[in-house]
Amino acid sequence: MARPLMTRGPAGVAALLLLAGCVNIQSPLAPTGDQANALHRLLVLMTIVCGAVYAVVLGGLVWSLCRARQRLKRDRDDRLLDRGLWTAAAVIVVGLTVLIVGSFVAERALVATRDDPVLHVRVTGHQWWWRIQYRDPASGGWVETANELHLPVGRTTRVSLGSADVIHSFWVPNVAGKIDMIPGRRNQIDLTPRRAGWFRGQCAEFCGTQHAHMALDVKVDAPADFDRWLIAQARPAGTGAPATFVRSCAACHTVRGTSAVGRAGPDLTHVAARRSIAAGTLPMTRGALQGWIQQPQALKPGTSMPAVPMSAADGLAVADYVAGLR
Ligand code: CUA
DSSP, X not given: OOOOGGGGHHHHHHHHHHHHHHHOSSOTTSOOXXXXXXXXXXXXXXXXXXXXXXXXXXXXXXXXXXXXHSOOOHHHHHHHHHHHHHHHHHHHHHHHHHHHHHHHHHHHHHHTTTTOOOEXXXXXXXXXXXXXXXXXXXXXXXXXXXXXXXXXXXXXXEEEEEESSSOXXXXXXXXXXXXXXXXXXXXXXXXXXXXXXXXXXXOOSOOSTTGGGOEEEEEEEOHHHHHHHHHHHHSOOSSOOOHHHXXXXXXXXXXXXXXXXXXXXXXXXXXXGSSEETTTTEESOHHHHHHHHHOHHHHSTTOSOOOOOOOHHHHHHHHHHHHTOO
């Protein structure tokens, strides 16, 4: 078996760092959306202003230490101290003014699109997954999916956020800033992505043992591709559910167009079209599906998904069915 990169000494660690630098699918330093851009500009401004103040303060400290060794006349020292204090006050006033103006401009940029959202999406946090509902422009109803957020490039999506249990936090750093998901309250965030591709979101508020396994795959598509995707998501599943699935899974999961209408867990109508299982925990393969169905507590300890007792043959049948839900 190949050894992981980390165990191969300094060269392996260096390779890992280089690879990490190339990925950039979950980084506020690689903004690809209007809101993330506004925050990135503010971050750069704050780093420059605070860095300059830090350098001036350290410079002053070094200078005064050097001066202390020289014996100077007291009145000349007093004049220098006076001048230094006035300069420090001026630097503080100018620095704070620049930061206030910068944060005001960033704030304006975040709400600039607020009167013209194109698409409405509701995202609800659960321990430990994301319920996602799209307002269907065709029917006016809601189309439900989970754990994978699709966005049209160049359009503004208004996401309304809530929680079903504890406080979570919605964060797709390449596209926008983070915002808490609070039980009993709906927060809003606008997302205007400017580059197509896959990105990664992550719950950013500790919400229990599997907080780290509460990831969100984000796919930014060309508008026409997005429209096609939404139409496909709105359709019911193509085939009826086998009896084993209905017996073991239907109490918690919905597969639209079948008798499975449970609401406790993610909607599975087109689950096999998603990129991962269990909120980014495993890649979407038939083998991973079977493992997840038969041993969820081994793969994600503490998850609300129970290990439903079933034979290996039944597990295989359920995995085969779920793997066909595209
Ligand atoms: Cu949800 Cu951390």
